[in-house]
Amino acid sequence: MKKCAKAKRLLSGYLDKETPDKGADFIRRHLSDCRICSREYSNLLNIKNMLSGRERTVLAQDHIVKRLYTNREFGKRYSLLDSLGSLSRSFMPVPAVIAALFLAFVISDLRKDQGRYYLEDYIMSAGPVTTELALELILTE
Amino acid sequence: MKSEINEDIFYVQQFIGGEEQGFKMLVNKYQNNLLNLAYSLTGYCHESEDIVQEVFFKVYRNLKFFKQRCRFSTWLYRITVNTSYDFLRRKRIFKSREGSLVDEIADNRNNPREKLLEKQREDLLNRALSKVPFKYRAALIFKDIEGLSYVRIARVLHCRIGTVESRIYRARQILKKELLKHKEDII
Structure with missing residues (x-):
C-alpha cells in the first residue's frame, strides 16, 4: 500500500518523463507488479x-498580421497612458476634477472682488466721505 | 533550439530598430501556437483569434520593454495565459461553448461517422477541461499540448517546479474523473 501511494505521487512525473532515474526504476518495477497502479x-x-x-x-x-494592421488603434507603439495600470487609469479624472474645482473657486473669488467698492476707490472718486460711510466701507472689506 | 532563440532575438532587435518586418515574422511564427493555446485555455474558437490578436497588440506596444531575461516565447506564452484569463473573467463563464473549433476540423473529413465521433470526443474533452481550474488547466495544457518541460512551465507560470508538478497531477485527476463519467463514449 505504501508503495502504491509513492507510485501514485510519482506517476504523473513518470508519464511526462520528468522523474529522476531512481524514481522511474521504482515505478517501472511497481507497475509490473500492481494491477491497480497499472x-x-x-x-x-x-x-x-x-x-x-x-x-x-x-x-x-x-x-493575424492582416487583422492587426486593419485595426485603427494598431500602429501606436507606446503612449504614456499604457504605462498606467487599470487602477491608476480609473483614478485619472480625480486630479482633473480637483484642478477644475480650484479654478472655479479662484474665478468666483475674483468676481467677488470685482464687485467690491473699496474706501480708497470712493476717496479717489472725490465724493463726500462721511464717518458713517467710511466705517461701512471698512467693515465690509 | 539555440538558433530558434537567436532568430527571435534577431526579429525583436529588428523591430526595436524600427523595421516592422521583424514583428510580422514573429507573428507568423507564433500565431498557430498561440491560437491553439488560447483555444485550449478558453474553449472558445472564434474568440481565440481575438485573444491572439490582443496578445500581439500588447507585444507590439511593449516589445521595447522586453528585457530578454527569459525567452521571447516564454514571455509570449505568459501574455497569452494572462489575456486568456482576462477574457474568461470578462465572460464570467469558465465553461466551453458549442460551435467550437471542432466544427471546422471535422468539416475537413469526408466520413460523416468519423466526423461525428471526432466532434463528440472533442466536445467531451472540452467539457472536461472546463471543469479543471484555470491554474491547473494552464499547466496541463503547456505539458500535454505544447510539450514544454516542467522548468519552462514554471517560468511561464511564475511558480516552482514542484508546484507545476502538483498542478499537472491535480488537473489529470480532475480530468480523469470527468472523462471516466463518459468512458464508453471516449474509449
Whole structure:
C-alpha cells in the first residue's frame, strides 16, 4: 500500500518523463507488479494521448498580421497612458476634477472682488466721505 | 533550439530598430501556437483569434520593454495565459461553448461517422477541461499540448517546479474523473 501511494505521487512525473532515474526504476518495477497502479497509469496515458493528439488549427500566413494592421488603434507603439495600470487609469479624472474645482473657486473669488467698492476707490472718486460711510466701507472689506 | 532563440532575438532587435518586418515574422511564427493555446485555455474558437490578436497588440506596444531575461516565447506564452484569463473573467463563464473549433476540423473529413465521433470526443474533452481550474488547466495544457518541460512551465507560470508538478497531477485527476463519467463514449 505504501508503495502504491509513492507510485501514485510519482506517476504523473513518470508519464511526462520528468522523474529522476531512481524514481522511474521504482515505478517501472511497481507497475509490473500492481494491477491497480497499472490501470491508473493507462488511464493517465490515455488522457495525455487525447490531449496531445488533438488536431491543431493552422492559420494562413499573415492571417493575424492582416487583422492587426486593419485595426485603427494598431500602429501606436507606446503612449504614456499604457504605462498606467487599470487602477491608476480609473483614478485619472480625480486630479482633473480637483484642478477644475480650484479654478472655479479662484474665478468666483475674483468676481467677488470685482464687485467690491473699496474706501480708497470712493476717496479717489472725490465724493463726500462721511464717518458713517467710511466705517461701512471698512467693515465690509 | 539555440538558433530558434537567436532568430527571435534577431526579429525583436529588428523591430526595436524600427523595421516592422521583424514583428510580422514573429507573428507568423507564433500565431498557430498561440491560437491553439488560447483555444485550449478558453474553449472558445472564434474568440481565440481575438485573444491572439490582443496578445500581439500588447507585444507590439511593449516589445521595447522586453528585457530578454527569459525567452521571447516564454514571455509570449505568459501574455497569452494572462489575456486568456482576462477574457474568461470578462465572460464570467469558465465553461466551453458549442460551435467550437471542432466544427471546422471535422468539416475537413469526408466520413460523416468519423466526423461525428471526432466532434463528440472533442466536445467531451472540452467539457472536461472546463471543469479543471484555470491554474491547473494552464499547466496541463503547456505539458500535454505544447510539450514544454516542467522548468519552462514554471517560468511561464511564475511558480516552482514542484508546484507545476502538483498542478499537472491535480488537473489529470480532475480530468480523469470527468472523462471516466463518459468512458464508453471516449474509449
